[in-house]
Amino acid sequence: MTYNTAALAGLIRPGTRIALGDGIGMPRSVLPEMAAAARAAGDVKLITGWVPQATAELDLTAYADVRTIMGGWGLRRAIEAGTVHAPPLRLSAVPALLAGPWRPDIVVVTAVPRSDGSLGFGTEVAWLPAAIAAGATIAAVVNSNRPRCDVGPSLPPDRLVVVGESQEAPMSLTFTPATDAHRTMAEKVVARIPEGARLQVGPGALGGAVLDAVRKPVTIDSGLLPEAVTDLDRRGLVCGDPVATYLAGGPALLDWADGRPLLHHLGHTHDATRLSSGIPLVAVNTAIEIDEQGQVNVEGFPGAAVGGVGGHGDYAVAATRSVGGLSIIAMVSEHHGRPTLVDRLSAPVSTPGHDVDVLVTERGAVDLRGLDRTERARAIRSLWDR
Known part of the structure; x- marks a missing residue:
């Protein structure tokens, strides 16, 4: 690893707002130098995105203010401690926020060499093009040890400063294995997916179980692309190229993704009009709590930051508008002996009940479509009364 410490420090001045590239491809190896430059400058603000795992290189104390696009995950403890602010934020709203009150001066990214000599993104695209469009200077750590699966334009050379080179591998992301309950739910879900439909799944055991249970061809159109898609493709059940904005897996997924046109910016992946138009969209997500109207909590409990709003609401609302599509919430009926159906959510509503079809x-x-509030409550309670 080699770094141009002077080039990085020259970009960071008092009051600078830095946006840090996120996902499994976060440029972790440059973070100590970035923190040192921030401390030396003073009053530097930091914006983070999806941080899948806690990482020792990310020294949050070096910054005057830290805010994140996605709560929970690797920032869970810092959010609970009040070190990081996690506003309720749909991913589709991030580009507007970056063009407004969160406009960054610098965006620090992992940049991957392309065959034409230019640089692009690697394991995530997400909101990074929006930060660049907002006028941020690109501080790039060049790394050829990443898959080439970004379908967007090359990074603009007139806005780019190479601050280092690295061969650091991305984080390897694994999830808790699916349980019998997850597999049972997955079978109920896939029975409702029409052949050829577009399918969105969330990360984790449920998403993996759903993809494992699919027995007819589908088109993957999802914010995060989990590793289970590689087996789905091996079984010949993936129609065309998946659409996603983050890779969420380990070496097998990275090898499979290399050279495929997969990753798009948020303005494409989370666009409600695109998602709700054309081929039916089935969005499959989970929740940590639900009330009798179908209102969903995905963010956490008092004092415990589990996750963020993220793309949950974006895909749910688009699927309810999709002719032939469905917004499905699949969740276990209890967690650690505690029912997941509650009279009152432990946190504000993450996704409203009218964006939940099944x-x-x-x-x-239970199919909740067309039911009034009394009927919805009765139908939802019936799942816990059985």
Whole structure:
């Protein structure tokens, strides 16, 4: 690893707002130099995105203010401690925020060499083009040890400063294995997916179980692309090239993704009009709590930051508008002995109940479409009364 410490320090001045490239490809190796430059300058602000795992290189104390696009995950403890601010934020709203009150001066990214000699993104695209469009200077750590699967334009050379080179591998992201309950729910979910439909799944055990249970061809159109898609492709059940904005897996996914046109910016992946138009969209997400109206909590409990709003609401609302599509919430009926159906959510509503078409638990499934509030409550409670 080699770094041009002077080039990085020259970009960071008092009051600078830095946006840090996120996902499994976060440029972790440059973070100590970035923190040192921030401390020396003073009053430097930091914006983070999806941080999948806690990383020792990310010294949050070096910054006057830290805010994140996505709560929970690797920032969970820092959010709980009040070190990081996690506003309720749909991913589709991030480009507007970056063009407004969160406009960054610098965006620090991992840049991957392309065959034509230019540089692009690697394991994530997400909101980074929006930060660049907002006028941020690109501080790039060049790394050829990343897949080439970004379909966007090359990084603009007139706005780019190479601050280092690295062969650091991306984070390897794994999830808790699926349980019998996840597999039972997955079977109920896939029974509702039309052949050829576009399918969005969230990360984790449920998303993996759903992809494992698919038995007919689907088009993957999802914010995060999990590793289970590689097996789906091996079975010949992936129609065309998946659409995503983050890779969420390990070496097998990275090898499979290399050379495929997969990753798009948020303005494309999370655009409600695109998602709700054309081929039916089935969005499959989970929740940590739900109330009898179908209102969903994905963010956490008092004093415990589990996750963020992220793309949950974006895909849910688009799927409810998709002719032939469905917004499905699949969740276990209890967690650590505590029912997941509650009278009152432990946190504000993450996704409203009218953006939930079908609710699935390991006990059964109910279709909530067209039901009034009394009928919805009765249908939802029936899953916990069985």
